[in-house]
Amino acid sequence: MDIKTLKEITKLMKDNDLVEVEIESDQLKVRLKKACAAVTQVVAALPAAPAAVAAPAAAAAPAAAPAPAGDDPSWKKVISPIPGTAYLKPNPDAQNFVGVGTQVDENKVVCLVEAMKVFNEIKPEAGIRGQIKKVCVTDGQPVEYGTVLFLVG
């Protein structure tokens, strides 16, 4: 691994708010850790729902959580613009709007987020186009502003 690659990784960390990166291959193991880890770790150590398991919001994934290992940092995020309940299909009997591999762009409805009895059609932001690489929510899951719904690459 050369300095150029390391620089790219640190830029990646900066851009994506990562505090720690660990890369391990047969030949090499690299671990990068950013300052301010203390507070971030404290936050991460908090249960996602500090109380009231019954609260619907409790299940909402904290948007700031680092992307799980295996995700390509170059993938673009499709986030929820509103708190509500995410639905992956237009009605219970229908097929999902999209799945891993579906080609999407800013005109493609990828899911619904229901809030105040209104089903909001969610489309990728302008400029995001590519294949769905990952579906990050389950059907019927409560989401908040910023919750990552899909990764597109």
Added chain:
Amino acid sequence: MDIKTLKEITKLMKDNDLVEVEIESDQLKVRLKKACAAVTQVVAALPAAPAAVAAPAAAAAPAAAPAPAGDDPSWKKVISPIPGTAYLKPNPDAQNFVGVGTQVDENKVVCLVEAMKVFNEIKPEAGIRGQIKKVCVTDGQPVEYGTVLFLVG
């Protein structure tokens, strides 16, 4: 991995606020870790003398201050074992006990620290022997426990 690469990595750490970098390969394992950045910076931001310039202790250099650039990290420190006033010579008209280049060991008096009218003879700790590389205090300077008096290499 050569020094140039290491230097580049440390620059990278500095520029990107990294506190820990670990690189491991078949041939090599490198781990760089920065001091507890947050707290250290806060302390460094404090004025050396929080108040009362007249207070003799105010002038005492904080022992925890990082060694200024240029010092070889392998040099051993001779520290003051007691708060008091450091004197570099046995009496005002005399020569200094030691200077840069003087060969010292645990039997050599390097300075006096006066406390409670008692002039304590300071000798390097057992195991420290070599040449005085740096005189870190001035004659008559107040010192506290841990203040670095000399660097020996």
Added chain:
Amino acid sequence: MFKRLLIANRGEIALRIIKTCRRMGIETCVVHSTVDRDSLPVKMADVSICIGPGPAKQSYLNINNIIAAAELADVDAIHPGFGFLSENSHFAQVVRDCKIAFVGPTSAAMEALGNKAKAKTLAHAAGVPTVPGSTGPVASPEDALKVAHEIGYPVLIKATAGGGGRGMRVAHNDASLVSGLMQAQREAEAAFGNADCIIEAFVQRARHIEIQIIGDTHGNVVALGDRDCSTQRRHQKLVEESPSPVITPAIRTSMMEAAVKLAKAAKYHNAGTVEFIYDLERQAYYFLEMNTRIQVEHPVTEMCTDTDLIRLQIEVEAGAKLPFSQADIKPYGHAIEIRVNAEDWQNNFSPCPGKIGVYAAPSGKGIRVDSHCYAGYAIPPNYDSMIAKLIVHGKDRADAIRLLEQALAEYLIEGPKTTIGFHQRLLKDPKFLANQITTKYIDEEFFKLKPA
């Protein structure tokens, strides 16, 4: 009582509401922007929901997302705090239309009292003193003289079409009134195409004194004493104290009665503050405006009356009757609140957002600190610069000032510049200590004096 309450606010007041809810056994849901993710209210609430990015317009003012969050969290009440949507009657209506209790007055009362001109008319009708003057434009110099003789000099000649200080002049006697009026009319005609001028009492030396009221939904309204907020900079309150050290008990009682009268006239319930301007020369008070929400300085009243205003707000909204009558309210001691802001007070109070290093707040008998800050907390640049409200309660004003001096000396904040130094200098200012300041003092005199 409510089961779960959503707080449509952030920072210190969000935390303040959470604390009272905990005491009441009400679960809390706090909404927050992305930049407030690590804030203390988010950590302390039972549930937190992100409603948008940093800019308030897209988060704390985003009615749509807040209502969506309220539905998602299944709350039965919303507390708006102060600022943001707290005086937005449309928001209050939307909340109530969703069958969620809004902790605040009705939209109608908010509109009636939130608009300055409407409120003044209502106050006048209810017999609450407003700034005396001509009922409309004066027809002639004789008319103007008649009004001036009624209300006494100095008077203000004000072009009805003017504003922001333009088309205003002061007259101190008959001669300057007659010539001033003619000049003012000429100027107004030229500048605004409308020569109409009114005559009003000119308050040369003013104190800002306000009355805290609380009403229930059964028609009861009680005044909880006064607060003097005359230490202001560019109309921003810097210090609030209770009781006002410049008015007599009789005037205080009269102001409290006036405030209750106004609230009853508007069928007002929940917490509110009736602001008055107090004319030090005429020793008279005039209605200024009403704030239809809880205020930043409410702890001053809480300290002197042993009440929890947030609790009362929630209780009356749930339908409870006020637990006291006017006769039960006997404020005691002297309370002062100062605002510790992340501002460079020696450089025009310019905001200094940023990360707090070491943070140690004072504590002790008679000392209260309302703050959402902690060591390591980064004050975001998106919102106000308040670090904490420091409130003290002593036997009398001298005792409270002594406590405040101690508390300020103990307050340790590393990182951003703060207004602690300003307050320390203020507490040594002879005019502040002797209650000789007016609302213009900080702007016009304080910084010209050499510190003692």
Added chain:
Amino acid sequence: MFKRLLIANRGEIALRIIKTCRRMGIETCVVHSTVDRDSLPVKMADVSICIGPGPAKQSYLNINNIIAAAELADVDAIHPGFGFLSENSHFAQVVRDCKIAFVGPTSAAMEALGNKAKAKTLAHAAGVPTVPGSTGPVASPEDALKVAHEIGYPVLIKATAGGGGRGMRVAHNDASLVSGLMQAQREAEAAFGNADCIIEAFVQRARHIEIQIIGDTHGNVVALGDRDCSTQRRHQKLVEESPSPVITPAIRTSMMEAAVKLAKAAKYHNAGTVEFIYDLERQAYYFLEMNTRIQVEHPVTEMCTDTDLIRLQIEVEAGAKLPFSQADIKPYGHAIEIRVNAEDWQNNFSPCPGKIGVYAAPSGKGIRVDSHCYAGYAIPPNYDSMIAKLIVHGKDRADAIRLLEQALAEYLIEGPKTTIGFHQRLLKDPKFLANQITTKYIDEEFFKLKPA
């Protein structure tokens, strides 16, 4: 008054002393070990001097280096705080020999009262009740019976050569006393080669109640009320309150008089605490020991009497007369102090040193937090595990408990485990609430009960 005072201590009490010195206009110099370099007292003192590495023996107990620091900083007084050298009469003497004022009693008074046996003799001579019993070893069963009939059952048979619970047995009537004495003498002879046994009243159900006193150098001594510290675990105080909820006003007055009598007999000045054991069955108190220094729980007394004990300590040491007489002391309300320690209370209270993440202490009327901790502070493993003392002051005990519950619910400490949970459970314990506990309650019963 002193110009500059050196604090030979660390942590919360060092900060507490700095705060009072600031109020008094006295400069402070704090000594510290290398591990306390980033501590709040070091940041807040005017001058700080490092006196040695982490282990207390080489720093906070290093008399030589502390005196050297005092000379270097040119101080005219030393406050020892509590713990460390605070009850070391040799240290007090060295300080005074250096012409530096020692904020505490004379070495002679410290020695007379610091030694348990000497203190008991002195108390007895001064007419202060001590645990009743035989004046020496009992010669015969008849002697033992006579003593027992005088003091009443139950009695304790105690081998004079025994200790630590060995060679002790309880007798509840004549028969068990006679047989018990014989057995005890036989066992003592076998175990220690000395059959001597004494007979003492056995206090089955005890409360620990202490009297705070303060004396000046002019012979005046005043008692500042009592503190009940019966909630203990392995003789460590967990909760302290004032006034004691189990004694009558008459007994309290009698205890206060006894404490003053003892202090005067020892020519004691400065702050001190006279500890008594209170026998719930006999409704009588007995002198236990005296602490010749300020105590951890002194804020409890400060809250009820509106005093600053650290200030009084410094003032009397500077030669001032006490600013009040016994008649002026009228404690009011009810205060409770609990200790928030970095300990895993569910795992034998094992210490949990380490770094504090988020830290937000409660604040409000009647709430006081004495703490040196802050977010980001790493509690070093070298010293005690105290994070904070949380003190509340309410109208009465119920009010204080309510305040304490609120304050505990608001206390946010991330990082080390704390004893907050223990106190929350204690505040729900029916026996604690009903004042039915003894000093053995936590050790013997509390943890066997299911939490409510």
